[in-house]
Amino acid sequence: MPSASDARLSEVLAQVSREALQADGLDDVLQRIVDCVARRLPVPIASIILLDDSGTRFIKEVWAGDIPLAEIDMAIWDVSMGIAGRCARTGKPQLIADVAVDPDYVMGNSSVRSEYVVPIRHRGRLHGVLNIESTGEEFFTAQTCAVFDAVAHQVAGAIHLARVVAELEAANRKLRELSTVDGLTGLANRRCLDERLADACADGAGPLALLLIDADCFKQLNDALGHLHGDECLRRLARMCAEAAGEEDALAARYGGDELALLVPGRDIVAATAIAERLRRRVEDSAMAHPVSVVAPWVTVSIGVNVAPPGPARTPSRLLSGADRALYAAKLAGRNRVAAASTARALELDTRA
Numbered sequence: 001m002p003s004a005s006d007a008r009l010s011e012v013l014a015q016v017s018r019e020a021l022q023a024d025g026l027d028d029v030l031q032r033i034v035d036c037v038a039r040r041l042p043v044p045i046a047s048i049i050l051l052d053d054s055g056t057r058f059i060k061e062v063w064a065g066d067i068p069l070a071e072i073d074m075a076i077w078d079v080s081m082g083i084a085g086r087c088a089r090t091g092k093p094q095l096i097a098d099v100a101v102d103p104d105y106v107m108g109n110s111s112v113r114s115e116y117v118v119p120i121r122h123r124g125r126l127h128g129v130l131n132i133e134s135t136g137e138e139f140f141t142a143q144t145c146a147v148f149d150a151v152a153h154q155v156a157g158a159i160h161l162a163r164v165v166a167e168l169e170a171a172n173r174k175l176r177e178l179s180t181v182d183g184l185t186g187l188a189n190r191r192c193l194d195e196r197l198a199d200a201c202a203d204g205a206g207p208l209a210l211l212l213i214d215a216d217c218f219k220q221l222n223d224a225l226g227h228l229h230g231d232e233c234l235r236r237l238a239r240m241c242a243e244a245a246g247e248e249d250a251l252a253a254r255y256g257g258d259e260l261a262l263l264v265p266g267r268d269i270v271a272a273t274a275i276a277e278r279l280r281r282r283v284e285d286s287a288m289a290h291p292v293s294v295v296a297p298w299v300t301v302s303i304g305v306n307v308a309p310p311g312p313a314r315t316p317s318r319l320l321s322g323a324d325r326a327l328y329a330a331k332l333a334g335r336n337r338v339a340a341a342s343t344a345r346a347l348e349l350d351t352r353a
């Protein structure tokens with residue numbers, strides 16, 4: 001039976017604070033608090049029922065105690081239902097001395113006789129309710145209710161803090177995602193590619209392949225069918241690159257403009273060229289119309305491939321410039337083809353001669 005003596009109350013409240021501070025995330029905060037309330041006061045059932053942001057629907061109930069509490073289907077639990085709903089609707093504590101005569105009572109355990117439900121509110125925001133259930137009818141005196149009111153007040157701050165932390169973490173995750181993802185294609189952006197390239201170059205595990213994929217005559221496509229059509233075409237090319245990356249455990253990225261990239265670890269030049277050739281064919285087979293291309297009546301890509309063995313000479317700029325040279329050679333040789341860095345140099349020399 002809880003006592004409302006100042007010392008006892010402040011001891012319980014201090015414990016609630018400690019639990020909240022040690023918790024890892026909102027769920028842990030809630031569980032630790034109900035465990036603490038059920039154990040320290042003690043009460044047969046203590047639960048916290050959380051409301052959604054709109055304050056109209058319960059989304060979670062976390063409970064502790066000696067007697068089991070039947071789970072209520074959260075999908076149907078809004079504030080029109082139960083004593084908890086009445087508490088949320090009115091914003092006022094609900095003391096039910098005899099649950100048998102309250103029409104709103106929803107049975108959670110048949111041995112429960114009385115219930116006290118208190119709003120959990122912090123700076124005007126109603127987070128949910130603290131629900132205490134007892135097997136006795138005389139359990140809730142003015143004194144015990146005062147204890148639960150104080151606990152609910154304490155819990156409100158802890159929930160507020162945990163929710164703010166969770167919201168901040170979600171915002172940070174979103175920001176991190178936005179800072180690494182290209183908005184148009186959904187692929188990794190240039191910054192992400194640069195970071196992964198630097199890491200992969202430094203990792204001495206095996207060969208590292210870089211494919212630069214460039215749409216052929218893309219300017220003409222934009223001019224003929226409009227920039228939005230060009231955007232959609234880039235998105236489809238990106239999807240094909242992402243599929244190729246998924247098959248090869250590689251990173252697909254937007255390098256810039258109409259140029260995409262695949263970073264493929266562990267492949268030698270033969271394997272990397274084969275990946276590029278499959279991707280080139282996949283683009284051709286997709287038969288996206290290109291009425292003004294000098295290559296074909298459909299969209300095609302040219303791909304430059306470069307592979308570097310592990311070692312100090314492997315740097316992002318060398319790997320990139322080799323792939324870029326190879327891409328240039330593929331364009332020079334007529335587009336819609338794959339060129340590897342080793343042959344690219346020979347081709348360039350050939351055309352200069």
Ligand SMILES: Nc1nc2c(ncn2[C@@H]2O[C@H](COP(=O)(O)OP(=O)(O)OP(=O)(O)O)[C@@H](O)[C@H]2O)c(=O)[nH]1
Nearest residue numbers: 214215216217218219220222227228230231257258
């Ligand atoms: N629709 C669209 N076009 C873009 C985007 N970024 C770059 N481009 C266009 O891509 C075109 C690239 O043109 P170029 O570099 O001349 O290359 P190309 O026309 O593909 O010619 P080749 O590469 O030599 O076959 C330019 O017209 C850019 O405006 C984009 O996000 N969306």
